[in-house]
Amino acid sequence: MSAYAELMAFQRQTEALAQIAGRLGWDQETMMPAGAAEQRAEEIAALETVLHARRSDPRLAGWIEDAVALDEVSHANLRLIRRQHDRAVRVPAHLAAEIARVTSLAQGIWAGARRSEDVAAFLPILSDVVRLRREEGQALARGGDPYDALLAGYEPGTTTGQLQAMFGALRPRLVALRAAVLEAPEPAPLRGTFPEAGQIALATEIARAFGYDLNRGRIDKAVHPFSSGSGNDVRITTRTDPADPFNCLYSTIHEVGHAAYEQGVAGVHLLTPVGQGASMGVHESQSRILENQIGRSRAFTGWIFGRMRSLFGDFGIDSAEAFHRAVNRVARGYIRTEADEVQYNLHVLLRFDLEQALMRGDLTTGDLEAAWNDRFRSDFGYAVDRPSNGVLQDVHWAVGLFGYFPTYTLGNVHAGCLHAAMRHDLPDLDADLARGDPSRAMQWLRARVHQHGSLRLPRATIAHATGHDPDEGPLLDYLEAKFTDLYAL
């Protein structure tokens, strides 16, 4: 057997075990009985120990050195395995296991603290998570910046400095747009209650319309919507709010964007490093283009309006145009996942700056809530009213995802680029969307992005799909045009 074949046989088992770890995460959020939390933490730690041992296995270096890449795919697989190995050998096994154990525990503690609005109950374990991930970042960075090193785990080939520059270019135009929109008259909101069964039924109908294959996936409820798994077992979760059907519908479309990406990778890449999305930022572009540029378009909301009228009767909105404005309503709020397209990135930038400070030791967890609340008041103009609307709203830090938040805004930037290219190629797409049929958009994404998985680096993935390097211009142009029109600015 060639060195490459040996390497890939070994790696295939590692990928399979990583899928199992992902499924345990899914189970924990959807099915696991509450009393199993501590035992589960120990189970996940054991599996992470196995994964870490495989990723830092001493045989890998030799195989990687001897392996010959005969084509683009094997070249990419070698690149990805080498990167994973380089990162794994820098992190001691006991640290990897401890991170897995503590973050598994922290998730349940966060959920309890969020329910009872009790920041203090969350801080001790958050301090442990911050300390452990900082230690990991330092081990990875070998004298460099720990935050940069953690970011590279989600977005290979991107530095904190690059993101700061991009976000710096975004901010003034977003701030100006937000100010103008919030001075205009507010659109009417939906009224009434929307039974859970109807929301789930419509969300499932829309998920199917976007090509989500329920023979290779499933939809369940969870506190925080997420997508999980690769290949032929890609599951999503959603949540329902009887007063706000958009929470369920648009979080479902969002997670379907992630899931369709994973389901759309060519089958030949199954359980190989290439067989997954290229990065969190590219992943987020798939969820956001479905959720926003397509899902919140005038054409597609026109179709959703009809379906909602037939499912829920009268809900206080009497035209497709008023419904489109309600879907795209910009209003005061606290929650990132419920934020409109104009304000969303301001939520992300807040977290991006705070988590850099936490990782660099410039901010302690004891000061985190105050720092959050100060920054929020400064950016949004009003105070956080309770922790579940502030520092306790996201699960990310509880599970150790430092360096992850900025990939949300990067995803929006990528979605802007992809959307401009897609509309150029499919000038009559709106006629399809008005019939509730996004299949040509999905075919475009599958051909340009999904099927290739991690064949190319993240920026090259977007450049391959659009014909040019990604930049923030198309997203800003799209947002300004859309909201100037909607709010008659």
Added chain:
Amino acid sequence: MSAYAELMAFQRQTEALAQIAGRLGWDQETMMPAGAAEQRAEEIAALETVLHARRSDPRLAGWIEDAVALDEVSHANLRLIRRQHDRAVRVPAHLAAEIARVTSLAQGIWAGARRSEDVAAFLPILSDVVRLRREEGQALARGGDPYDALLAGYEPGTTTGQLQAMFGALRPRLVALRAAVLEAPEPAPLRGTFPEAGQIALATEIARAFGYDLNRGRIDKAVHPFSSGSGNDVRITTRTDPADPFNCLYSTIHEVGHAAYEQGVAGVHLLTPVGQGASMGVHESQSRILENQIGRSRAFTGWIFGRMRSLFGDFGIDSAEAFHRAVNRVARGYIRTEADEVQYNLHVLLRFDLEQALMRGDLTTGDLEAAWNDRFRSDFGYAVDRPSNGVLQDVHWAVGLFGYFPTYTLGNVHAGCLHAAMRHDLPDLDADLARGDPSRAMQWLRARVHQHGSLRLPRATIAHATGHDPDEGPLLDYLEAKFTDLYAL
């Protein structure tokens, strides 16, 4: 760190990984999308490869040799680890992985073949499973009997010959009892339909009454009811038949018997070898004493009768006594899991003899259906009408469980012993059961059996609980007394 401490730290991770493997099995039967079957087979094979490597790890032999058992618990843990290690080193890693992969695949194929009554669709993969497990049995037996070696995996310290002798003593008195009962007038069956929601609600109420802790477990639906997991995550499944509520209720009580055993092991044994049921036969005694000796008693069925009347209204049975007869109705049938206490063991003996022949090469899978049907006609007096009522009714052989079936009858024998001892200690138990309260029976089982886990060998576990070595006498005495009374023989 002492050799024993090192060994136990290593073993603890192995136990945690084994819990994960069990959870994947649960997921496959309850949640997994159908299209994930092949990928899942590969995932399970990867995890089984890891488990096998750990169980045959060369360091174990040294640790086991150097370890000093300071008390009864450490002595038992050493015995269990040594036994697992001895078995693991006899089975080549590639064979263990192949068995995991093929049995994972076979499960889905069996379910499809059962749905479409298509034995031929199942035979090719069954042949693979038989060949692989036979190969494993031969590797384990090292020249001895392969079936004996597989049986020892489920029932340590018990030989095929011992079971043949015990079953030989059971058979004549069961055959005589069955003949007498089937000549007597048949009790009236239930009439009407029983909505699924009501069945699940009552099953859950009964599960709680038997002490099943839903904070450390959950109940889902599956084709074949089962219990899964140890410690603080012990899940059960059930199924419903709108015409036959006893299917759901009594399969739930049965699985609660298994689950309460695992949940009842003392917490100090969590994720150690002692921290699980002592054997399949002892496990089955816990499920059967709840299902039959307690659950089908006159006192407890009187309480169920009242609950069913209030949930389902009139179902054609007008007294608790008639209901007790309906619950314990002995009638012609095909399905082991639906069989009454009189005939159940005849179903098991059929499988016991056929699987011995398969494992010894005296019977091919091509001849299996005919052999099943011949034996069935000879034991039961009428022909199998379709494969789902015959050779396709049980999942066991698809998942490779050769040597497992006889532990069902052994469990009934043990249940007979335990029940006699329990009634001696709790002479007024029926007054509790008539109120739907089996808690004193559960306390007795917890104190005598559950809390000790695998501290003692299977026969010693029963002897410790009852004060004498297990034998088939109490089961036969109980059955003859109960059915002579019920059928006025």
